[in-house]
Amino acid sequence: MVLAVCGAAGAGMGTGVAVAASKADPLVARGKYVVTIGGCNDCHTAGYAQKDGKVPVKDWLEGDILGWRGEWGTTYPVNLRNYINKLTEKQWIATAKNLKARPPMPAANVRQMTEQDLKAVYHFVKSLGPAGNEAPAYVPPDKTPNPPFVQFPGPPPGAPQK
Numbered sequence: 001m002v003l004a005v006c007g008a009a010g011a012g013m014g015t016g017v018a019v020a021a022s023k024a025d026p027l028v029a030r031g032k033y034v035v036t037i038g039g040c041n042d043c044h045t046a047g048y049a050q051k052d053g054k055v056p057v058k059d060w061l062e063g064d065i066l067g068w069r070g071e072w073g074t075t076y077p078v079n080l081r082n083y084i085n086k087l088t089e090k091q092w093i094a095t096a097k098n099l100k101a102r103p104p105m106p107a108a109n110v111r112q113m114t115e116q117d118l119k120a121v122y123h124f125v126k127s128l129g130p131a132g133n134e135a136p137a138y139v140p141p142d143k144t145p146n147p148p149f150v151q152f153p154g155p156p157p158g159a160p161q162k
């Protein structure tokens, strides 16, 4: 019984912040949801996939030092906390609607988000504030990056050439 009460209190405390924040700004809760199901944490939050999502929200979207290497060179998921907090809401929506990025960033998916969802993402990331270091700089294809990095295989034999 005591344990159950403790557990409930713990869980309540965990969500209390989000509930309080969403009361102040309903877009924050929606933004957290969009970021979660949009898969942004998979690359932009260190350890998120490995820990099955058990990373405190305050540590979300700070970018990662894990590089993604392929024919495009080596790219690093940017620190979205710093990136988005530097922009106005209008600038973020315009940037996201025209987003261009190297693989494996799914820019095409972000470009198709509704303005309302992009607005929600903005309010959520704004509520978290800037945090963390910048991700390492892009490394061109002819240069070997420092580990750690994920190596993509080359195109399979017989694949259509660009």
Ligand code: HEC
Binding pocket: 035, 038, 039, 040, 041, 042, 043, 044, 068, 075, 076, 077, 078, 080, 083, 099, 100, 101, 102, 103, 104, 105, 106, 109, 110, 138
């Ligand atoms: C599969 C990994 C992956 C996922 C999933 C992912 N990103 Fe990225 N993202 C990256 C990488 C890598 C870069 C850096 C690309 C580059 O260097 O051109 C990046 C860059 C970005 C940029 C900066 C683009 C620029 O150069 O101006 C934004 C904004 C961004 N991501 C937003 C998002 C959002 C929002 C989501 C969730 C909907 C998301 N990303 C999901 C890997 C990912």
